[in-house]
Amino acid sequence: xxxxxxxxxxxxxxxxxxxxxxxxxxxxxxxxxxxxxxxxxxxxxxxxxxxxxxxxxxxxxxxxxxxxxxxxxxxxxxxxxxxxxxxxxxxxxxxxxxxxxxxxxxxxxxxxxxxxxxxxxxxxxxxxxxxxxxxxxxxxxxxxxxxxxxxxxxxxxxxxxxxxxxxxxxxxxxxxxxxxxxxxxxxxxxxxxxxxxxx
Numbered sequence: 601x602x603x604x605x606x607x608x609x610x611x612x613x614x615x616x617x618x619x620x621x622x623x624x625x626x627x628x629x630x631x632x633x634x635x636x637x638x639x640x641x642x643x644x645x646x647x648x649x650x651x652x653x654x655x656x657x658x659x660x661x662x663x664x665x666x667x668x669x670x671x672x673x674x675x676x677x678x679x680x681x682x683x684x685x686x687x688x689x690x691x692x693x694x695x696x697x698x699x700x701x702x703x704x705x706x707x708x709x710x711x712x713x714x715x716x717x718x719x720x721x722x723x724x725x726x727x728x729x730x731x732x733x734x735x736x737x738x739x740x741x742x743x744x745x746x747x748x749x750x751x752x753x754x755x756x757x758x759x760x761x762x763x764x765x766x767x768x769x770x771x772x773x774x775x776x777x778x779x780x781x782x783x784x785x786x787x788x789x790x791x792x793x794x795x796x797x798x799x
Contacts, residue, residue, distance in 0.1 A: 604713060607634045607649040610679055611658050615698055619653060619679060622705050629713070644671075651713055652676045656688050656695070664691035665751045668728055669758040675712040675726075687750045693727055725766060730784055732759040736772055737779045737790065 606623065610616040616635060623631050636643055644652070644667070654664065656678040664676055668691065678684065678695035689695070696708040725733075728749065735745035735756075742760070746753045764770050769778055779785045 602628070602713075603630045603632070604651065605632045605634065605647055605649040607636055607644060607647070607652045609636050609652065609654040609658070611637060611655060615655070615679060615681075618698070619705075622702050623709065625702065626706055626709065629710075649674060651709065653679050653709075654692075655679050655681075656684055656692060657682070664688075665728075665755055668693075668726055669751075669755045669762075677708060677712050690728070690731075690749060725763065729759050729763050729766075732756060733763060733775050733779050734784055736760075737776045737785050739772075 608616055608619060610619065620633055623633065634643065634647055634649060648671070652667070652674060654676060656664065657680075667674070668676060675693045676691070678689075678692040679698060680695050681698045684695070694708055694712050696705050700708075728751075731749055732745055735748060740748065742753050742756045746756045749756070763775070767775075767778060769775055776785075776790065780787055780790070
């Protein structure tokens with residue numbers, strides 16, 4: 601049985617209790633559940649959870665984006681109760697609704713934990729890091745990528761360092777080949793970009 605640490609950043613006690621009950625129903629996993637509120641940065645940094653379940657509406661500022669930039673191996677899943685703006689969705693690896701069935705919630709949790717176990721090259725890239733790779737392949741500057749992703753330039757630079765560390769690829773040409781092989785971009789898109797003077 602796997603033991604995992606899950607952080608809950610859910611201010612509603614009713615929703616938080618419901619999530620804990622459902623997590624305990626996952627028979628092949630044992631969880632240490634951290635219920636956090638207020639300034640959680642130090643506690644999260646110390647405990648390094650495998651999964652963070654967060655109410656994205658209660659997330660003020662860029663906590664999710666900053667957390668993902670500094671903790672690329674941890675997954676952030678939104679526990680949502682209404683539709684989310686795309687800028688907020690971009691900061692999440694996945695989400696489930698409080699109205700979803702137990703089966704859907706359990707499947708979402710398992711999927712986001714299992715994805716973390718990939719030992720193949722590049723399997724542990726976060727969705728945000730993949731977005732940065734696509735931006736680099738398109739020939740965008742750090743500032744343009746940051747604008748497109750709605751994050752700071754420093755966050756993009758952190759993503760780039762994490763990508764280089766994970767993939768051991770340090771050039772745009774190398775990332776372009778990786779992006780094509782990994783189906784992050786299509787060869788035709790790159791040809792179109794070159795012929796239009798974008799690359």
